[in-house]
Amino acid sequence: MASIVSRIRHSPPPKTQSAITESPWCRRLLIGIAVAFLIMFLFFPLIAVFYESLKQGIALYLSTFTDPDAIAAIQLTLIVAAIVVPLNTIFGIAVAWAITKFSFRGKSLLATVLDLPFAVSPVIAGLIFILVFSTTHGWFAPVLNETGIKVIFALPGIALATLFITLPFVARELIPIMQAQGKDEEYAALTLGAGGFRTFWRVTLPNVKWGLFYGIILCNARAMGEFGAVAVVSGNIKGLTSTMPLYIETLYMEYKTVPAFALASILTALALVTLIGKNFIEWRAARDSAS
C-alpha cells in the first residue's frame, strides 16, 4: 500500500493540466488582447472622467455643485428616480408573480412584450410619449389643454419615459429566481393556514430578496443615467427639465469641460457603487444558498 502511494507520488507530474489547454503563447496573446481592450475602452475613459474633472483643482471641481442649474439637474434626477424605482419595483414583483405562479392565456406574450423597452431605441420610446401626450397633436391633447396638465416638457413626461425604459429590470431579475423556486413553499404556507399577504411577505419575498435588490439597483442606475428617451420628452430646459445626463451634454456643448466632467464623475461614481453593490449582493446570495 505504502509503496503504491510513494510510487504515485514520485511519478513525474502530468505535462498538461487540462485537455482543452492551448499553447502558452496562444494563451498569452488572447489574454493580452482582452487586457488591451479593457484598458483602452474601460479603464482609460474611467480615469479620464476623474482626471478631466479634477485637473484644474478641487476648488473648480466643487464649484460646479454650487451652480443652481447643476443643483436643479441633480434634484430632478433624484426625484425621477424616487418616482420610477418604487413604481417599477411594484410592477416587477407583480409581473414576475403573475408569470411564474399562474397560468393564463397570453402569458408568453406578456413575457415577450416585457422586453420591448430593451429592444426599442430610447429615442423612439420618447417619441411615443410625445405622440400620445403632446398638447398640440397628441391623442390626449383636448383633455390636457382643458385641465392644464403638462406632461411633455415637464416632470410627468420625464418620469413616464424613464418608467418605460426601466420597466423590465426588476421583473427580469425575479422571473428566473421565482421559476427555479417553484410553488411548493407557497403551497405549504397555504395548507398551514397563512393568507395571501402573509405568504407573500414571509415566504415569497424573503426567498427572492437578493434578486429583488439587484433588480432595484440596476433599475435605479438606468433611471438616473437615461439620456435618449428623456432628451426627447423633456425639451432639455436648463434648470427646469434638464436631468443630469442632459445637463452634462449641455455643459459639454458649451465647452464647459470641467463642470461637465465633474457632473459626469458623479454618475460614474454611481455606476461604480452599483457594481460594488451588485458584487456584494451576489456574494451574500451565494453565501445564503451555501449555508
Place this chain on the structure above:
Amino acid sequence: MSIQAHNITKTFGKFTALDNVSLHVPSGRLVSLLGPSGSGKTTLLRILAGLEFADPSSNSQILFHDQDVTATSAGKRGVGFVFQHYALFKHMTIEANIAFGLRSLARAGRPDDATINRRVNELLGLVQLDGLQKRYPSELSGGQRQRIALARALAVQPKVLLLDEPFGALDAKVRKDLRRWLRTFQEEIKITTVFVTHDQEEALELADEVVVMNNARVEQVGSPQQVYDDPASPFVIEFLGNVNRFSAITAGAVDSGSAADVIYVRPHDVDIQPASSKEHQYAIEARVQHVFSAGNYGRVALERILNREPFEAEISRARLRELDLKPGDLVSVVFRHVRLFPKGVYTESDVEGEQLVATATAAQ
C-alpha cells in the same frame, strides 16, 4: 376523521388527470395511493388538500367526517401536507418553520409565544430531532428535513395528514428507516393518513389499504395482501411485484371458449425440476439462461423450448444448490398458481387450470 371523495373528475386542458374517481378513507387508517407517474394519484391528493379543485360538477363532493369541504380553501380544511421536496421555508430556522402555522392563526386563536415555544419543543421531541431549534433547513440531512416538514404539518393539529411521495427524494437506506418510523408514528397518533407513492414495496409495507391507480382511474382497493394475492386486473398484477406473462396462444390456445388472452404466473409460483423427473404430467420444458444466486433467494432466467418465450423463476437458495443449474441445462417447469383475466385464479387442482397446463403441455 374519515375522508370521502365522490365522483372526482379533473382535466388540465385536453388531459384528463382524474376520471370520475371515488375514494373512502376510514378514520385513523393509513392509505396509500399507488400508481405509475401520470396515473392521477398526486392530483387526487392535492384535491383532497384543497391545493387543486375538481372540475365543477353536480355530484362531485369531498367530505371530511361527513362535513362537506368541497369548496373550502386549503388553509381552512385542517390538513397537514408533506411535500416530496420538503418545501421547508429556507430562510427560517427550524423553530420558525414549525411555528409558522401557529403564528398564522387569527389573533384571537393564536397561542402566546411561550405556548408556541413549548409546542415546537414537543413536536421536535415527537419527530426525535430535539435541539435543532436554531438550525436552518440547509444544515439538515434529507431524512431530518422530511421529519421537520412532518412536525411543521402536525403543529396546527390537522385532522388529516396527506403526504406526497414523502420518501421520494431520499436514498434507499434512509427511505426504509423513515417509512418504518412513519408506520409506528402513525399507529401512535392515529391520524387519518393518505400518502402517494409509485413504489409498490413502500405501499405494500406501509399501508393498511392500497388504492391502485392507473390512467386517471382507480383499478383496485384493498389490503396489501388482497391487491398482491388477488389482483383485480392485468394492470394490478403487472404493477405489483414481478410476474411472467404467457400469451394464451403459447399456453396452448385455451380454445375458443375462453376469453383470456394472457396468462400470468408469479416467479415464486414457478417450480423447477430436473428434466429427467417425470413426476408431473403437465410440466413445461425449458432451458436455463442465467442463474442469479446473490440475494435472499435464487433467481433463474428461463426460456421455454416451445416458442423461446423468456420467463423467470424464484426458488430458495437451498433448492437452487440442490438442482445445481447451469446455463443451457434442460429442466421441467410446473406452475403452482396461474392467473387468467378476466376469469380469475387457477391453481393446480382446478380442473380448468389443469386443462390449461395440460393443453399447454400437449401443444409442445
